[in-house]
Amino acid sequence: MKILLINLPWESGAKDYTTRQYLLTAYVKYPPLGLLAIAAEVNPKHSIKLLDAMAANMSIEDTVQHIRSYKPDILGISVVTRHLYQMCVISRRIKEELPDTKIIAGGPHVNYWPEETMRLGTLDYILPGYGEKTFPLLIDTIEKGGEPQLMKNIPNLYYRSSDGQIHSNPLEKAPIILDSLPFPNRRFINLDDYYSAVDRVKTTTLYSSRGCPFSCIFCDVQEKRFHYRTAKSVVDEFEEIIKLGIKEIHVFDDTFNIRRQRVIDICNEILKRGIKVRWSARARAVPFDREMILLMKEAGCTRLHIGVESLDPATLKYMNKKQTREQILNFFQLCREFDMETLAYFIIGFPNETREYRKSLLEEVIKLGVTYAFCNILSPLAKTKYYQSLLDDGIFKEDYWVDFIRNPKKDFELPLPRSPQLQKELEAVADDFHRRFCYRLKFILREVKKTILSPRMLLVKAKLALLLFSEAKHRNGIP
Numbered sequence: 001m002k003i004l005l006i007n008l009p010w011e012s013g014a015k016d017y018t019t020r021q022y023l024l025t026a027y028v029k030y031p032p033l034g035l036l037a038i039a040a041e042v043n044p045k046h047s048i049k050l051l052d053a054m055a056a057n058m059s060i061e062d063t064v065q066h067i068r069s070y071k072p073d074i075l076g077i078s079v080v081t082r083h084l085y086q087m088c089v090i091s092r093r094i095k096e097e098l099p100d101t102k103i104i105a106g107g108p109h110v111n112y113w114p115e116e117t118m119r120l121g122t123l124d125y126i127l128p129g130y131g132e133k134t135f136p137l138l139i140d141t142i143e144k145g146g147e148p149q150l151m152k153n154i155p156n157l158y159y160r161s162s163d164g165q166i167h168s169n170p171l172e173k174a175p176i177i178l179d180s181l182p183f184p185n186r187r188f189i190n191l192d193d194y195y196s197a198v199d200r201v202k203t204t205t206l207y208s209s210r211g212c213p214f215s216c217i218f219c220d221v222q223e224k225r226f227h228y229r230t231a232k233s234v235v236d237e238f239e240e241i242i243k244l245g246i247k248e249i250h251v252f253d254d255t256f257n258i259r260r261q262r263v264i265d266i267c268n269e270i271l272k273r274g275i276k277v278r279w280s281a282r283a284r285a286v287p288f289d290r291e292m293i294l295l296m297k298e299a300g301c302t303r304l305h306i307g308v309e310s311l312d313p314a315t316l317k318y319m320n321k322k323q324t325r326e327q328i329l330n331f332f333q334l335c336r337e338f339d340m341e342t343l344a345y346f347i348i349g350f351p352n353e354t355r356e357y358r359k360s361l362l363e364e365v366i367k368l369g370v371t372y373a374f375c376n377i378l379s380p381l382a383k384t385k386y387y388q389s390l391l392d393d394g395i396f397k398e399d400y401w402v403d404f405i406r407n408p409k410k411d412f413e414l415p416l417p418r419s420p421q422l423q424k425e426l427e428a429v430a431d432d433f434h435r436r437f438c439y440r441l442k443f444i445l446r447e448v449k450k451t452i453l454s455p456r457m458l459l460v461k462a463k464l465a466l467l468l469f470s471e472a473k474h475r476n477g478i479p
């Protein structure tokens, strides 16, 4: 059978104001690990192709044309909530034009809203949860004729019986230790198509764990159990990736260092095998200590990403970050001491945050010695405590996300949770933050030095710098 897996295009997706729109596509293009993971154990007798319409900057129409000319027997779509409209348009068009193609959706949106997604009526199957084992099972069952009674044996599956009724099979909990899952199969993509603006050389991502037990009020990572690979499995994947010619690995976990001992074990395993590769990870400020950073450094870790969010103690408390200002300062102190690069994310726009705080933020960030910094704007994402608080307090009169999820609209935009003037001010602060952070002589010289041997990465960085400049020209400074 011909299977086509797609990552949806950006066009007409729901807008939010978390990250400034012009930065979204310029900064990062990373591989769709979810699609690569579900493809890994599909019987090799089937032909699988992957279309990353987002990375290829394709339009909805281009994507439909591509699917139509490929004529797959099975179309698998990975869906995030913000791309639900694109999913509906594309799957409806394919149902009309290729009625024999079976369409299956999975991914973060489907995991959160399976019933509602099935009710949209454009899909044959919905497969929430981890798809590594269930997707190949569904393919085999469809190949055998796809009778509804056979579908009963596929965990998590939503399907229709012959009378059109929706059925769902019981949800199977994913294992806590993920070593039995295959590694994402990276041969379905061209690794050269992916990069981030902070890379120096050819890089790719891996996940060593999934889920985060914390409950920051703005965050929609719903997977609250921490699932992880053991050190052996993580380092096996490092070795597999190195064989693909990759020189730098970015561990894209929700939070890499939740378990201190696992971090230590991974570093020791890298050292034991004598692996020489640069790597980076997404971390929290706790647990973090001298022994840990020393070992990480020895094992090749060169950069840590951290969601600082705020440097104001009251705001940190309000957002339930479970990370104090002191712990954050200690994190950066250790990173400076051990010459570990950092990429820090900040969020502005929390209630009670003062204008003075925002004005002094950039200066504080520079003092901390942060290597790269992002300033986002607080936005009420679906299923977050922050969004719920806006509903509870009557600031939002309707459940706009639920309306969108039941009836996805083109270019959907949530109403602002604050005055338009304040929103404008926050946008100006974020733009000014990025521009002034990047337009420092020290920063520019360091970036050029780091990337001088990679014309491709120099070009990515130059494009980003131009973008920051042209955006700044549209503004007259912070109101």
Ligand code: B12
Pocket: 007, 008, 019, 024, 028, 029, 030, 031, 032, 033, 034, 035, 037, 038, 054, 076, 077, 078, 079, 080, 081, 082, 083, 104, 105, 106, 107, 108, 109, 111, 112, 127, 129, 130, 131, 132, 135, 207, 210, 211, 219, 220, 221, 222, 223, 252, 253, 254
């Ligand atoms: C890596 C990552 C990225 C990377 C790569 C994105 C990509 N295409 O994969 C980058 C930085 C580019 C990115 C961008 C964005 N991301 Co992102 N990202 C992540 C992150 C941290 C890890 C995803 C991952 O690789 N997991 C490991 C893989 C193996 O798991 P998985 O993707 O969930 O896939 C499994 C299942 O979901 C399922 N599955 C997935 N697809 C399919 C398809 C089928 C047919 C089937 C059957 C099953 C299936 O099986 C897979 C294997 O178990 C998650 C957080 C998280 N923990 O999920 C956020 C997350 C997915 N991103 C999110 C968002 C919002 C975005 C953006 C829209 C942000 C923005 N404004 O630009 C964009 C658009 C992304 C897009 N269209 O894919 C949200 C989605 C929330 C939601 N409700 O939908 C998440 C959950 C983070 C969050 N809470 O905010 N992201």
Ligand code: SF4
Pocket: 212, 213, 214, 215, 216, 219, 220, 221, 254, 255, 284, 307, 321
């Ligand atoms: S922001 Fe980070 S620490 Fe907080 S819940 Fe989300 S993933 Fe976990």
